[in-house]
Amino acid sequence: MAYDIASVRGLYTSLSDGWIYLNAHDCPQVPERVSSAVARSFRVATSVSRPEPAAGSHSKPTTGVPEAATLLHDASVAVADLVGATPERVVLGPGLVYLYASLVASMRPLLRKNSSVVLNNVDRVELTAALGRTEADVRWAAADLATGSLPGWQYMDLVDGATRLVSVPAAHPYLGSVAPVAEIAETVRAASRAWVLVDASTYAPYRPITFDDWGADIVAVDLKEMGGPEIAALVFRDESMFGRLAAVGDPAANGAARLDLGVSPGLVGAAAPTIDHYASLVDAPTGRSTRRSRLVASMSETSGYLERLRDELHTFLGTLPAVHIVGVSGEAAAESDAEVDRIPRLSFGVKGVPALTVQQRLFAHGIVASLMPEGPLTDEMGVGELGGAVTVSLSPFNTTADIEHLIRTVASLA
Numbered sequence: 182m183a184y185d186i187a188s189v190r191g192l193y194t195s196l197s198d199g200w201i202y203l204n205a206h207d208c209p210q211v212p213e214r215v216s217s218a219v220a221r222s223f224r225v226a227t228s229v230s231r232p233e234p235a236a237g238s239h240s241k242p243t244t245g246v247p248e249a250a251t252l253l254h255d256a257s258v259a260v261a262d263l264v265g266a267t268p269e270r271v272v273l274g275p276g277l278v279y280l281y282a283s284l285v286a287s288m289r290p291l292l293r294k295n296s297s298v299v300l301n302n303v304d305r306v307e308l309t310a311a312l313g314r315t316e317a318d319v320r321w322a323a324a325d326l327a328t329g330s331l332p333g334w335q336y337m338d339l340v341d342g343a344t345r346l347v348s349v350p351a352a353h354p355y356l357g358s359v360a361p362v363a364e365i366a367e368t369v370r371a372a373s374r375a376w377v378l379v380d381a382s383t384y385a386p387y388r389p390i391t392f393d394d395w396g397a398d399i400v401a402v403d404l405k406e407m408g409g410p411e412i413a414a415l416v417f418r419d420e421s422m423f424g425r426l427a428a429v430g431d432p433a434a435n436g437a438a439r440l441d442l443g444v445s446p447g448l449v450g451a452a453a454p455t456i457d458h459y460a461s462l463v464d465a466p467t468g469r470s471t472r473r474s475r476l477v478a479s480m481s482e483t484s485g486y487l488e489r490l491r492d493e494l495h496t497f498l499g500t501l502p503a504v505h506i507v508g509v510s511g512e513a514a515a516e517s518d519a520e521v522d523r524i525p526r527l528s529f530g531v532k533g534v535p536a537l538t539v540q541q542r543l544f545a546h547g548i549v550a551s552l553m554p555e556g557p558l559t560d561e562m563g564v565g566e567l568g569g570a571v572t573v574s575l576s577p578f579n580t581t582a583d584i585e586h587l588i589r590t591v592a593s594l595a
Contacts (some may be wrong), residue, residue, distance in 0.1 A: 205576045217346045222447050230248055255452070259455075260402065260452065269436060270437070281401075285314075291425065297345065298344070298573075319502070329507065336368045355528045381402045386407045398417065409452060410448040412444055427593075439492055487577070501588075506528070508527075530569060543590055
């Protein structure tokens with residue numbers, strides 16, 4: 182299975198406008214399959230499917246099912262395929278902001294005084310703010326200021342029998358550093374019965390996810406970050422976990438419905454096509470195959486292709502003396518003992534040139550990138566002293582020519 186970049190680019194009609202999009206972290210391009218699915222699902226969501234006639238002497242004709250229910254079921258199945266789970270463990274919502282609020286509300290019986298949660302300075306603000314309003318003590322893991330990675334060893338000192346939840350982002354959204362999720366989960370298991378919550382939203386567009394390999398209890402993913410609809414999901418390790426949660430709506434609800442927030446049928450109808458898109462970036466394996474197997478094969482090939490582009494990007498930017506790649510360049514990063522795994526995202530600055538000027542130069546040459554947001558971690562890593570940084574993140578449709586054009590443009594400033 183070879184990665185056919187010309188065919189992949191044909192799946193994104195927005196590329197016909199001539200821009201080079203290197204801003205997947207900020208505004209991922211929407212595949213044509215997804216935008217068409219949204220239009221269709223809004224059109225049919227209120228209709229009822231026709232009953233299917235009996236197919237045999239012992240079968241019964243099926244009654245008409247509202248299309249909205251079918252779209253919702255299909256979305257749960259697709260998300261389960263994305264992470265290697267089962268649909269009964271999937272909770273859908275209109276975004277992670279709302280799902281995190283629902284999760285924290287449902288966990289309040291567990292987050293009492295004398296309990297603790299472990300967060301970090303890479304977590305989404307929405308999660309840290311919601312957990313900060315509970316009675317639980319908040320403990321903080323810290324990213325390495327040299328590399329931006331999240332060291333796993335520190336959790337031995339942060340987790341104990343009182344810990345109820347440990348949050349781990351699978352990858353940094355602007356630096357691309359990948360967290361040692363399995364190592365952290367193993368450390369947590371050895372010291373407590375806490376749940377490990379992994380935000381896989383940044384990771385999911387680049388690599389296949391296998392729930393059990395991580396050892397997580399809850400995996401969160403936002404389909405919007407994959408170029409999909411504004412639909413997010415929480416996937417639980419097993420259905421028994423729902424029994425420990427307070428219902429956020431109907432007190433008599435069971436299973437995933439205990440956290441149910443409701444989603445737009447028109448939007449949720451594009452969830453399955455989003456996953457199908459990633460499963461079809463390369464040709465399907467020969468013979469019969471499931472969506473899960475196609476997805477793993479496709480994402481593995483896509484990951485290899487994008488990591489080759491990532492290596493070119495790091496290599497060529499690294500040859501420009503005035504360019505500083507955050508978490509990669511500099512003495513501190515060079516002296517770090519950690520070998521940092523990275524997805525194809527990075528943030529860089531040009532010494533003596535404000536980041537806004539760099540971004541404007543890129544725009545002038547047809548390249549779309551965005552400014553790295555300010556925050557405590559970036560300030561401590563010296564991004565402010567650098568004059569800010571520009572974030573570049575790759576998509577399945579990017580090419581070597583895109584990387585070369587970026588390097589030439591940055592070189593004109595450096």
